[in-house]
Structures are given as structure tokens and as C-alpha cells.
Amino acid sequence: MKTLLLARHAKSDWGLHGLADHDRPLNGRGRRDAPAMAARLLDDGVAIQRIVSSTAVRARSTADEYAAAFSIPVIEEDALYAASARTILEVASALPDEVDVAMLVGHNPGMTDAVAELTGAFVEFPTCAVAECAVDVGSWPELIEGSGRMLRLRTPGDA
Template structure:
């Protein structure tokens, strides 16, 4: 059994219209929500073995909060930036098998769509939301569309 946490980055800052999308930072709310969500997961007893993030600044900053909370090294994955649901699931299928709980931090619509592709359940992830999915496989390579079950979605509004 594997657990996949699909996380959308925290709220980003749109104040600088000349800034490239990839380089947008978190806004004030996002800088508060990311560590709060990380603490919530730790307080709930969630243990993450590997955290993989989009290279976009807002996703990396969000993922850094999770990495610090879980005491893990953050792995950056350029393919997660603007990734489709199928690309996200392919990246998840590449997680090392010794990893029981993996977390991918990325962007919508891909992250929400990936929850739907994996579990068959629609889940619209607001910023900084985390969807928890289980997959009854021994190897991440066995992960395919429809093979997962959505256990729940945590949002900053729930805190």
C-alpha cells in the first residue's frame, strides 16, 4: 500500500505584472498557509518519505515548508511545472519503492485533475490544499489511472 499526497502550492503574489509566471512568489496569505498546513499534517501524524516539487518559486516555497516540517530533503522536478494529470501520475510512478508516502507539490489544473484521474473522484484543490490518496500497490510503477482511493482533502480553510 502506498499513499500519495497531491498538494497545490500556496497563494501566490500577482503584484508584479512583469514577473514571469515561473518566478511568482507567495503572497502574505500563502506565506502563512504553507507552514500552517505543514504543521497540521505533522500534528495529524502524517509521515512523508519524499517530497517532489515543481521548480516554480511559489511551489518550491510551499514545498520547503513541508520539507522542513517532515525533516526531508526537497526534490525539484521541472516536469511538475504546468504538468497535466497524466504527467503528474507518471512522475508519481517514478517514486522509489522504499518510499511509502510520497508528496508532489504543483499547480492547478493538473493537481486537481490528477486526483480525479487517480481516484475517479472529482476534487477541486484550492491553493495550499492537500489531497490524500491511497494506492493498493507494492511498487509505484504499478500506479495507473483509477487505481487510487481519495481519503480526503485538507485545506487551509479547515485549520
């Protein structure tokens, strides 16, 4: 059994004209929500062992908050930027087997679609939401569509 947390980046800043989408930072709400969500996961006893993030500034900044809370590094993955559900699950299936609890930080609509493909659950996935999914596999490469079940969806608004 593995646990996969699929996280959408926190709220980003759209006010910086001329900035490439990839380079948009978090806005004030995002800078507040990301550490609060990391603290909630820690308080809930979630034991994240690996964090893999999109290279986009807003995703990486969100991932950095989780990494600080769990005292682990962030691994950047170019493929997670604007990734499809299939790509997100491919990244998850490449995780090392010694990792039992992993988090991928990325973007919508890919994260919403990945949760649906993995678990069959169709959820609203606001910014900074984290879907905690149990994956019924012994090894990450065994991860396939329908091999998971939704344990919990955490959002900044339900604190």
C-alpha cells in the same frame, strides 16, 4: 499500499508586474498557509518520506515548508511545472519503492485532474490544498488510473 499526497502550491503574488509566471513568489496568505498546512499534516501523523516539487518559485516555497516540518529535502522536478494529470502520475510512478508516503507539489488544473484520474474523486482544489490518496499498489510503477482512493482533502479553510 502507498500513500500519495498531491499538493497545490500556496497562494501566490500577482502584484509584481513583469515577473515571469514561473518566478512568482508566495503572497502573505501563502506564506501563512503553507507552514500551517505542514503543521497539520505533522499533527495528523502523516509521515512524508519524499517531497517532489515543481521548480516554480511558489511551488518550491510551499514544498520547502513541508520539508522543514518533516526534516527532509525537496527534490525539484521540471516536469511538474504546469503539468497535466498524466505527467503528475508519471512522476509519481517513478518514485523509489522504499518510499511509502510521498508528496508532489504542483499546480492546477493538473493537481485536480490527477486526483480525479487516480481516485475518481472530483474535488475543489484551492491553493495550498492537499489530497491524501491511498494507492493500492505494492510498487510505484504499478500506479495507474483508478488505482487510488481519496482518504482526505485538507484545505487551509477547514482547519
